[in-house]
Amino acid sequence: MTKFALLLAAAILPVAAIAATPQEIADDVSEQQLRGTVEKLVSFGTRHTLSSQTDPKRGIGAALRWAEDEFDRYSKACGGCLTIVTPSDTVTGRRVPNPTKITDVVAVQRGTVEPNRVIIIQGHIDSRVTDVMDSTADAPGANDDGSGTAAVIEAARVLSKHKFPATIVYAALMGEEQGLLGGKVLADYAKAQGWQVEAVLNNDIIGNSCGSDGYCDDSHVRVLSEGVRGDWTKELIAAQRSRGGFNDSPSRNISRFVEGLADDLGLGLDVRQIWRTDRFGRGGDHIAFQEIGFPAVRFTVAVEDYEHQHQDLRTEKGIKYGDTIDEMDFPYLAKVTKLNVAALAALARAPMPPASEVEGAVKPDTTVSWQPAPGAAAYIIRWRPTNAASWENSLRVPGTATSHVLKGIRVDDWVFGVSSVSEDGYESPVASAVPGGAFEPWAPPAATQ
Template sequence: MDTHQSEARRPHTPTRRAFLTASAGTAAAVAAPLISHPAVAAGRLAPTGTAGPGRPVTPQPPDAQLRDLLRELDQGRIAATVNRLVGFGTRHTLSSQDDPARGIGAARDWIYAQLRQYAAASGGRMTVELQSFVQEPAPRIPTPTRITNVVATLRGDTAPNRVYVVTGHYDSRVTDVMDATSDAPGADDDASGVAAVLEMARVMATRRTEATIVFAAVAGEEQGLYGSTFLAKQLKAAGVDVQGMFSNDIVGASTAHDGTPPDPQTVRLFVEGVPTSETPAEAALRQSVGGENDGPSRQLARFVREVASNDDTGMTVRVIWRRDRYLRGSDHIPFLQQGYPAGRFTEPRENFAHQHQDTRVENGVQFGDLPQFCDFAYITRVARVNTAALWSLAQAPGTPQDVKIVTSTLTDDTTLRWRRGTEPDLAGYEVVWRETTDADWTHVIDVGDVTSTTIGLSKDNVALGVRAVDRAGHRSPAAAPQPST
């Protein structure tokens, strides 16, 4: 489609001269609001002293409905879910599928019943399914094994084909990854993540969202990310527009119980740089134009920091510019492999002495991934971070598509083009920018309901993005432009 709006629809956009004239007057004003903002003082947004067009970026405040949601997340329910999952003894992927009291089958059926109960209050908007498949023999899978994801889908009202996914994995393990019979309580890894997902599903089931949210308890993670791989491939094969995915894996404790100080107000969010799914040629192009820090997953992380690092969640999101930890991998990786933006939430510091260890007592010290090593208030705050991110994503317009930066001529101006979204409450667009050495967006320029704009800022010197805004002030994640002639 034509990327230019007609003159009749195009609102007044300040000229290059106006931008350049204004920049001198705003130079002093830019630094002060950024530094004085509470989120900046807490290290949640990076200040900059660089002058330029636009106004300082400020965090997006939660709307009234989101504040209600955050208050409804129940620590007692989260604790009860963790203890109930631990009560199944083991949830190893190779454990019993049909024992009503012990094993992964019993855990599966209990999770399914809980989500069905929550869906009953949704007025038909939430549906729940058992997504099963047979995994043929593979590493850590010695015989054909049925693996089942429990998936609850809360259908959006106006943009149902735009989807956001959140997962926790309900399987567990001990030291020997092939031991399917020993007790494997898996309280932190990952009953904590499942408890957060279930509690989010409960409180959001009664709300109407514009986009669709998928809440999934996946299996087979410890054996090789099998459940999440199947889920991601199914969504891709169906052509589903997944614009964001979060894995909650090991989110149960604010302290490692190893003598180091606790960090109860921080959750890590791991996100990759150059997308896993890009071809070598695409990756080379991204790096050649300095876009290795501007892939979709990192834009998603910037969005999460803006909407979820605040007093309402009680948390700071510490973004780690890596796909995951060394020697480890979680359920966001299969989504990255399918080309979807995704990240992994995890606690600030893991205790490897208890994780995956057999339940035992040695010299008076108890080992094992047990509930007493979890901090249920911390899990609740992690659930608030996820809820703030998911709600803000699902109520905002989608991330702008086909964003291009014109590179056909040498100029000190920057021309950007994009495709207009279809949301009925779309109000317009904003251009965001930052110094290439800054982690987060620092400036925003309102450009109106257009699909092309030229600003008095050199594309050679800064990183740029385009984000959508609706009439209620909800903003999408930014999309970085690709070069275009």
């Protein structure tokens, strides 16, 4: 075929027929766009949750309206592919002394095949200074969490140009600094909508690479995940004590999935899995999702800079404090955003992880069985030693199968799981074959007669 014929064929071929890979999609992430978004967020002076919701130029209200306008702009560019909603709740509490409306700005890109299966990327748009109740001082919030909000808005710009079988949700959350309020608003909204939330990627402080002690690391990002499910019950803990599962929550397997994806992308960015729900003694907006049974992880920088987060703008003894834009590393932020975008694309293209279980007590063989996953052309059985961090062994079986016997593999010595594979080769995260391993809210098995 001549070069002209190739160009003509490309011109008449429907765009939907040429599906860009997650890496190709991620390559569209723009460092310049990320910088511009953070600069705009900083320009609102403060985005404190208790700041003005009506001032047209300063405060949280102006910032929320701007984020909504950005989502609307990208929706118009893709022919209305984004539905913008603003779930809210009026809250009072220890850090919210007067009734205050907490509003999230959310853009929903509905899936073409499984619109009720949802993958969420989120960051909190509010900011703070040293005194968490100070709603008037300048609080630039460049990194915390202008960086995460910029990643969300950039993901919407990039991914809205493409179509996916599952739904992707982009969320700018309000009220994190006042008690993880926006995360709860969105989690409650997702539950009320009946969404099947497969994964939540919470991005909070993802834009710097050097710490307050001068130590720098721009080649890693931390992904934090819970071990025991946030919606645990006494029955679940009892079942896990008997059959395992303390290191195999769906959130933990999202973390493993993202680590493997980072290795494949060649971004110069590796994932350090941190096996805690959040940093030591701290929290984030992903926790509200975990508590109602939705898998969720937190992305955050490899090394935090405590002099430039939660600080008044000042200089003391030659040390500059405050969350200002000049302390950020935008090439690093671009890498973390690319990893998020690729993960969203890969998750939305792959089928749902299949709920699975194993049987094999006092036998030399292990039987792994699973529920069919819509759109699965194949399944991959994976297993690892009980003390191993990552999956080490695998076996691919046809999409028509719902069980397989692993001969000579004794159930006592291994942890098992199953992933699903789409017809075009996208593999889901692994759903571990343990109590509570399914990517759905935990419910104890029905009692047998």
